[in-house]
Amino acid sequence: MATATTTQTAAVSQISTAEKTVTFEIWRGERGQGEFRPYTTQVSEGMVVLDVIHRIQAEQAPDLAARWNCKAGKCGSCSAEINGMPKLMCMTRLNSLDTDKPVRVEPMKTFPSIRDLVTDVSWNFEVKKRIRKFQPRPPDAPDGTWRMQQADADRVQEFRKCIECFLCQDVCHVLRDHHLHDRFIGPRFFVYSAALEMQPLDTADRLADLRRRDGIGYCNITKCCTKVCPEEIHITDNAIIPLKERVVDEFFDPLGKLFRKFRGK
Amino acid sequence: MPDYQTHEYDVLVIGAGGAGLRAAVEASSRGVKVGLVCKSLLGKAHTVMAEGGMAAAIGNVDDRDNWRVHFADTMRGGQYMNNPHMAEIHAKEAPARVRELEAWGALFDRTPDGRILQRNFGGHRYPRLAHVGDRTGLELIRTLQDHTIHQGIEVHMECTVLDLLTDAGRIAGAFGYDRERGRFRLFRAPAIVLATGGIGRAYKITSNSWEYTGDGQSLAYRAGAILMDMEFVQFHPTGMIWPPSVRGILVTEGVRGEGGVLRNSEGRRFMFDDIPENYRSQTADNEDEGWRYTQGDKDARRPPELLTRDHVARCIRREVREGRGSPHGGAFLDIAWIKERLPNGAEHIKRKLPSMYHQFKQLADIDITQTPMEVGPTTHYMMGGVRVDADTQMSDVPGLFAAGECGAGLHGANRLGGNSLSDLVVFGKRAGEHAAQFAKARGAAQVNPDQVDEIARRALQPFERHSGPNPYDIQHQLQDVMQDMVGIVRREEEMQEALERIDALKDCAGKVAVPGNREYNPGWHTALDLQNLLTVSEAIALAAIDRKESRGAHFREDYPEKSAAAAKFNLTIRRGQDGSMTLGHEPVVSLTDEQKQIIEEMK
Numbered sequence: 001m002a003t004a005t006t007t008q009t010a011a012v013s014q015i016s017t018a019e020k021t022v023t024f025e026i027w028r029g030e031r032g033q034g035e036f037r038p039y040t041t042q043v044s045e046g047m048v049v050l051d052v053i054h055r056i057q058a059e060q061a062p063d064l065a066a067r068w069n070c071k072a073g074k075c076g077s078c079s080a081e082i083n084g085m086p087k088l089m090c091m092t093r094l095n096s097l098d099t100d101k102p103v104r105v106e107p108m109k110t111f112p113s114i115r116d117l118v119t120d121v122s123w124n125f126e127v128k129k130r131i132r133k134f135q136p137r138p139p140d141a142p143d144g145t146w147r148m149q150q151a152d153a154d155r156v157q158e159f160r161k162c163i164e165c166f167l168c169q170d171v172c173h174v175l176r177d178h179h180l181h182d183r184f185i186g187p188r189f190f191v192y193s194a195a196l197e198m199q200p201l202d203t204a205d206r207l208a209d210l211r212r213r214d215g216i217g218y219c220n221i222t223k224c225c226t227k228v229c230p231e232e233i234h235i236t237d238n239a240i241i242p243l244k245e246r247v248v249d250e251f252f253d254p255l256g257k258l259f260r261k262f263r264g265k
Numbered sequence: 266m267p268d269y270q271t272h273e274y275d276v277l278v279i280g281a282g283g284a285g286l287r288a289a290v291e292a293s294s295r296g297v298k299v300g301l302v303c304k305s306l307l308g309k310a311h312t313v314m315a316e317g318g319m320a321a322a323i324g325n326v327d328d329r330d331n332w333r334v335h336f337a338d339t340m341r342g343g344q345y346m347n348n349p350h351m352a353e354i355h356a357k358e359a360p361a362r363v364r365e366l367e368a369w370g371a372l373f374d375r376t377p378d379g380r381i382l383q384r385n386f387g388g389h390r391y392p393r394l395a396h397v398g399d400r401t402g403l404e405l406i407r408t409l410q411d412h413t414i415h416q417g418i419e420v421h422m423e424c425t426v427l428d429l430l431t432d433a434g435r436i437a438g439a440f441g442y443d444r445e446r447g448r449f450r451l452f453r454a455p456a457i458v459l460a461t462g463g464i465g466r467a468y469k470i471t472s473n474s475w476e477y478t479g480d481g482q483s484l485a486y487r488a489g490a491i492l493m494d495m496e497f498v499q500f501h502p503t504g505m506i507w508p509p510s511v512r513g514i515l516v517t518e519g520v521r522g523e524g525g526v527l528r529n530s531e532g533r534r535f536m537f538d539d540i541p542e543n544y545r546s547q548t549a550d551n552e553d554e555g556w557r558y559t560q561g562d563k564d565a566r567r568p569p570e571l572l573t574r575d576h577v578a579r580c581i582r583r584e585v586r587e588g589r590g591s592p593h594g595g596a597f598l599d600i601a602w603i604k605e606r607l608p609n610g611a612e613h614i615k616r617k618l619p620s621m622y623h624q625f626k627q628l629a630d631i632d633i634t635q636t637p638m639e640v641g642p643t644t645h646y647m648m649g650g651v652r653v654d655a656d657t658q659m660s661d662v663p664g665l666f667a668a669g670e671c672g673a674g675l676h677g678a679n680r681l682g683g684n685s686l687s688d689l690v691v692f693g694k695r696a697g698e699h700a701a702q703f704a705k706a707r708g709a710a711q712v713n714p715d716q717v718d719e720i721a722r723r724a725l726q727p728f729e730r731h732s733g734p735n736p737y738d739i740q741h742q743l744q745d746v747m748q749d750m751v752g753i754v755r756r757e758e759e760m761q762e763a764l765e766r767i768d769a770l771k772d773c774a775g776k777v778a779v780p781g782n783r784e785y786n787p788g789w790h791t792a793l794d795l796q797n798l799l800t801v802s803e804a805i806a807l808a809a810i811d812r813k814e815s816r817g818a819h820f821r822e823d824y825p826e827k828s829a830a831a832a833k834f835n836l837t838i839r840r841g842q843d844g845s846m847t848l849g850h851e852p853v854v855s856l857t858d859e860q861k862q863i864i865e866e867m868k
Contacts, residue, residue: 015508015630030784046508048628058737062788063781067306069474072514072624074403075309091627114445115785125307125414125422133415134370145364147379153372157397160372160404164308199370 015046015095022099024052026064027106032113038102043094049105050078050089053117065116073230076165080117081106086167086228108170121166127185131193132209136201152200159195159239161231164188168225168235174218184215187225187235194239197246207250216244267721269440269449272419274300275704276697277439277454279426280481282310283402283689284669284696285460286409287362291697292458293416297704300452301413302421302441304476308410311462311474312689315402316517316620318384318394319690320683321359325376326383327563330391332356336860337867339684341543342388342573343648343677344817344827346494346835348854350655351675355684355691362690363395371408373397385522385559387571388681390547390867392561399517399618405686424450426480427793428720429457429488429665430712436488436664437710440720444790447783449721455709456700458658459485459651459667460693464498464801466740466794468644469748472504472515478794479801481671485651486800490660492838493673493851494649495801496808496819499680500753502577504643507593511628513643516598516621518682520638521570523617524559525600526552527581528637529589535596536569539580543868544572556606575679575818578642582753585641595641601634610634642753646685647801648676648818649808652837655854658696664703664710668696678817727792733778736792743770743798751806756822760810767803774799803846808836811848 022043025036039056050068057064069075071090078089083097083104097103111119140147168187174180185193193206193214210216223236233239249256276292278285281303293299303310322335335356340347363381367373373395374382383392397404413420426441438453461481465473486492503516521527529535540548548569549555555568570577581596591597600618604610611634615622618633625631625638651660651667653674658666669689676684727736750763774795779788814828815821834850841847856864 044509046629047510051510057787058735058741062735062737062779062791063786065785065787069305069309069476070311070314071474072314072511073627074400074620075305075313075474077305077309093627118445118785121306122422128411129414133411136368136370144368145380146367148375149379150375150382153375156372160397160407161400163313163403196370199372201367202370 016044019044020099022052022094023102024056025102025104026056026116028064028116029113030115036104036106043099045095047094048090049082049092049094049103052094053089053105065114065118067118074163076163079108079165079167079170081108081170086170088165088167088230091230108166110170110172110176111166123181124164124166124169124188127189128192130213131189131196132204132206134196134199134202135204137203146201148200155238156195156198156200158233159191161233162188162191163231165230167228167230171224171228173222173224180215180218184218187240189214190216190219190243191233191235191239194243197243207247210243211247211251216240216247219244267449267718269451269717269721271451271453272300274298274419274452274454276456276458276700277302277452278458278460278697279439280310280460280462280669280671281307281420282312282460282462282669283405283409283686284693285310285458286406286413287690287693288458288460288668288697288700289418290409290413290416291694292701293418295698295701297701299418300421300454301418302424302426302439302452304423304425304444306422307420308406310406311477312402312406312686314472314515315405315686316399316515317386317519317522318396318401318683319359319363319405319686320386320389320393320681321363321395321687322356322393323360323363323381323383323395325380326561327391330393333863334390334867335359335393337864338389339675339681340677340864342679342681344679345677345832346497346817346853347677348655348674349856349860350854351692353860354655355675355688358691359687362687362694366405366408366690369408369412371404373404384519385567385571386682387518387521387577388573389683394683396519398616399519399620401686405689421450425790425793426484427724429484430716431488431662432710432713434489434663435707435710436662437712440717442724445785447786447789451712451717453709453712454704455707456664456666456704458696458700459665459671460669460696461671463647463670464805465644467743467747467798467802467805468752469744470504470513471644472501472513473644479797481667482650482804483797483800485660485662485665485667486804486838486840488662488665489840490662490665491652492650492804493652493835494677495804495838496812496836497648497678497817498644498805499574499646499648499818500578500642501645502574502581502642503598503640505629505638506595506641507629507639514624514628515643515645516638516640517618518574520598520600520618520621521568522559523600523614524556524603524606525570525598526568526602527570527577528597528599529584530591531589535584535589536572536577536580540569540572541576548572573679574682575820578753579820581641591639593639595639597637598640599637601636604634646670646680648678648680649673656695657699658692659699659703664707666696666700668692678819724793727777727779727789728783730776730778733776734773736777736779736788736795739770739773739777739795740791740798743767743802746770747802747805751802751809754820754822755809757810760806763806764803767799767806771799804838807846807848808838811836
């Protein structure tokens with residue numbers, strides 16, 4: 001088993017556990033009123049930002065408010081801005097940050113502040129309710145089941161990876177700077193709409209909603225959302241642009257639409 | 266009199282993972298008013314972490330599969346401590362529940378002819394797990410969540426239930442607080458479904474998030490329900506162990522289902538060294554046969570890495586103890602080796618196990634397509650919980666139902682991987698259905714204002730004390746006690762000591778002080794969760810002391826063999842007249858003639 005032994009030597013993670021002192025500047029406050037407060041604590045290299053938050057909670061600030069759940073990048077609860085970048089705290093390793101300087105952690109800016117790192121993200125849940133639900137075509141087989149090829153599932157499965165961390169919503173300038181929450185649903189819900197529109201079994205039509213109520217035209221494809229997506233979903237290229245094309249085809253290119261219908265596409 | 270807002274429902278569901286969401290959908294589809302309460306935001310519950318898949322004998326990949334095989338596998342895995350009626354219902358109804366998810370928008374991986382693909386998993390004779398890569402739980406919870414929001418269910422996110430309210434022994438409602446503002450909430454409801462999940466936070470090394478503090482089990486216990494099988498805590502064999510901050514995070518059994526193998530520091534596949542008698546005929550006796558099984562060869566038997574979780578966890582522990590462990594005290598899980606057998610092996614791994622690939626890359630600097638992972642056991646799942654009726658999921662308290670992990674009965678002494686997601690939807694649906702029926706038939710009960718006042722008064726005590734123990738300290742101490750003394754290998758004296766320590770921690774928990782105010786205060790939340798954690802910890806220790814044998818997930822170093830006498834009863838726990846925890850023995854539910862015959866045939 002010579003090969004196995006060689007690979008095993010390589011398997012041992014090189015992460016050191018030597019402790020080091022770092023300073024975190026954490027935003028503390030309620031409903032937008034607050035300040036950055038410094039906390040100095042011991043850390044080791046394998047730790048992530050969320051570990052530091054937990055250590056500060058346990059040792060220095062029991063009432064420091066932060067959301068978290070899975071601690072493995074799967075639930076999308078612990079979104080925050082770390083040194084100005086929207087990130088999941090549980091997936092941000094300390095060795096990816098310059099810890100010789102204080103590390104700044106603050107809540108997402110696009111959503112109303114509740115307390116410390118916790119923001120009011122309820123708007124997202126309200127937006128989702130408005131989007132037309134999944135409506136499958138009649139089953140393909142007599143036993144009530146459907147048939148579809150993996151290749152057709154693949155492109156929707158990319159969107160279904162979304163963990164609803166809302167970092168894309170946080171970074172989107174239409175929401176963050178222009179506050180068009182009442183006219184624009186944001187990248188998360190374009191991904192959600194794309195997942196429904198491209199679901200091989202779905203029959204509902206969301207194009208009119210996307211154009212008017214959901215404000216897809218406001219997106220000018222700066223791709224900030226794609227850059228911050230922890231699931232590496234190609235939000236702009238694979239979801240928003242194809243939806244924009246469908247909206248254009250539907251409302252501004254009736255001939256082209258007819259032609260494509262004729263070709264069965 | 267405390268200030269509180271009142272909400273009235275026919276059915277209140279506590280918990281919004283797979284079981285809670287499915288129960289809420291079912292109850293509301295039966296025309297009753299449903300409220301749903303969850304401690305986190307919607308869609309963040311532990312179900313989201315489930316990776317490998319959802320067991321259902323739909324026979325798309327191997328048509329020899331059917332409910333009878335699934336039933337026999339579940340009973341064998343549970344060492345026959347399961348409630349056989351629940352195991353039968355589960356095996357029969359899981360296929361319909363999986364198909365229903367597809368009708369609600371779930372997108373499972375496909376077979377070449379376009380049907381739902383199924384994968385191999387530990388203890389399942391045939392490829393049985395409907396899955397989506399290694400993020401099946403996310404698909405399940407998102408599908409149910411997105412379905413739920415169109416059903417007119419009122420959802421109270423980030424809301425914790427402190428206690429259940431009863432009226433002459435039946436359920437009258439629940440009392441809790443919203444975490445955001447700390448305001449009290451009274452929920453009046455004649456029927457309540459508990460779907461609160463597990464108890465993992467009682468242990469130091471766990472795959473569970475902060476939410477899993479044994480809430481459902483403790484709420485039910487205090488309301489007079491009976492708990493069962495609390496000694497059976499599943500330690501998943503493969504959790505991450507390095508770096509220390511990720512210790513406990515789950516590495517899906519799907520890695521082994523896709524051909525991953527376990528090796529010790531000598532490079533030996535140690536799982537071949539100890540194959541239990543009752544699995545010998547189903548297990549490969551050489552490496553090549555095991556590989557062929559994972560690649561779909563119907564004539565091959567499964568590799569020993571896919572033996573049940575309790576057994577694999579103990580084998581890893583043995584290797585470590587005998588000095589053949591990995592550098593950080595675990596074993597090597599190697600999926601990279603399949604590149605020797607598969608062209609494009611690295612791509613195949615990334616496609617089948619994308620979140621494992623990312624998890625190791627990002628958290629441990631390891632590329633699993635190149636190097637083996639270091640893994641070790643992590644507290645994962647509570648087989649025991651609230652004792653319920655197999656058909657209706659109602660507990661011993663009229664109007665109180667339980668489904669999913671916080672209920673007991675389906676899994677016996679050890680749960681098979683993949684049987685949890687199916688459990689959630691099969692019994693979540695049943696609980697929702699029967700809770701709605703109960704509410705319609707019985708109507709509202711009376712809430713006793715004194716009970717409400719008392720709960721509120723106790724909840725605010727931590728703010729009234731100017732000094733006292735730190736709640737995080739008590740939680741950490743309890744986690745150390747349970748990890749070290751009531752963990753994967755158990756001994757009488759240690760567990761007796763654990764009980765004494767738990768008693769002492771109860772005293773401390775009654776004296777905790779927290780600074781700050783009621784608004785989103787995690788110190789206060791932690792203080793309030795302590796009572797439930799201490800209740801389930803005591804129940805686990807008491808039951809584990811009483812079961813003087815080793816069976817399934819429960820391993821006693823002082824009683825390493827199975828005992829025929831102990832095979833005849835399930836352990837129950839209830840609150841005695843004097844308020845102390847009382848143990849009982851209940852005969853294991855007997856098999857029907859047909860069930861006996863199936864088990865005999867499948868031996």
